[in-house]
Amino acid sequence: MISFDNMIAGRLPYGGIEPARFDGELSDRFRDAFNAVEARAAQGSSGFRELPRDRALAKRTLKLAETLKGRFDDLVVIGIGGSALGTIALRDALLHPGWNELDRRDRAGRPRLHLMDNPDPDTVSSLLGRLDPGRTLFNVVSKSGGTAETMALFLVVWDRLTGSLGPGRACDHVVVTTDARRGALREVAESRRLRSLPIPESVGGRFSVLSPVGMLPAALTGIDTGAVLAGADGCLRRCGSAELQENPAGVLATLLHAADVDGGAPIQVFMPYADRLRGFAYWVQQLWAESLAKAVGTDGEPAMTGPTPLPAFGAADQHSILQLLMEGPRDKA
CATH class of the missing domain: 3.40.50.10490 (Glucose-6-phosphate isomerase like protein; domain 1)
Known part of the structure; x- marks a missing residue:
């Protein structure tokens, strides 16, 4: 389950995503992206x-x-x-x-x-x-x-x-x-x-x-590697739908993509509060940066694009970077 209430217009004192977009344009955008990813996977490009x-x-x-x-x-x-x-x-x-x-x-x-x-x-x-x-x-x-x-x-x-x-x-x-x-x-x-x-x-x-x-x-x-692999397989099944509201990975991807390209928030903060997730935040940083930073777009034209992942750690970073996140430029999600 993903809670995203704090990214919705009306819950924020500024900006936010209009709820109606989830049943319309954002669902269509995700469906197109999902089908493109599936087509590439069918060609053997996603062996993981x-x-x-x-x-x-x-x-x-x-x-x-x-x-x-x-x-x-x-x-x-x-x-x-x-x-x-x-x-x-x-x-x-x-x-x-x-x-x-x-x-x-x-x-x-x-x-x-x-x-x-x-x-x-x-x-x-x-x-x-x-x-x-x-x-x-x-x-x-x-x-x-x-x-x-x-x-x-x-x-x-x-x-x-x-x-x-x-x-x-x-x-x-x-x-x-x-x-x-x-x-x-x-x-x-x-x-x-x-x-x-x-x-x-x-x-x-x-x-x-x-x-x-x-x-x-x-x-x-x-x-228990068997349990790890079974959990990963279960996540694949949960994220196997082209319907946005049925796909938790799709919801996260769509929200962050919209924040980047529509909302002027290209900095995406991953801030776990459990010490056990500290290594995961750094791993996400690599997955995000190496997968999404592109000098050339899918059309072959120069793009120089990609959101910037920023790992942080609560509650320690509440006393270091949180003021910037909350009161600084509105360029972060």
Whole structure:
């Protein structure tokens, strides 16, 4: 359910969307957009929508997780952008808030979870210095297989592992998640005989959390991946209607699109009040920005368009940015 009373004209001291538009122009606008998206999906451009029902890939991921179960005290995911933000969102939402501070018994033998994305030498060396190489698993994640930051971090980690364990044992401490056939990381995985899992070709990196990108770390740390995938499938079904009032995702998209193109509010604020949704807000920021910012329009003409997502966190940001949001320029939704 989405509550949008505060975006309706009459509830706001200024502007707002006229209720009659929902049964008329906005419904027609959404129906056209929905049908265009469905047509693209039919051509195979939205592979992420198939992930909740890809039982073979889910089974393969769980099988590897079971093989690695109990062997490691720490799991380090090396990735950036879509190769990390979805996993961070899952970690924050579904693991114990103090997961890495729990002892091994309270974690039921599952590993601590670390994300290594920004190649800052101080942060990286500090983390690696705290870990026992012989009890640490590194999951290197890149859809393209050539992400510069990820590959640089992998080289640092590989040097540390081989220096401590030797090349043979080092291979047992790395899992690669990348494109099934292409990219430098795929070549590295095959040449060094590293364990690996595929990201389907039709799945873009920022949409890959329901692939092994997110499901392997989730399974290793004890998150019920079956429930996650079932929930995602349920959301797909709920959002499968071209009728605006029956589609919660459609309502959200339509409201924010109208705020941007009709209401002069191109800044869209995502402000969860639950700490568990902090990672989700940053993930939404990436999904929004990378999906909707376009230099060229669908007609091939220059566009330079896209709403600006702004993550914030209540109640802390009520005491930092809220005054700007409430009393500043009327350019935010």
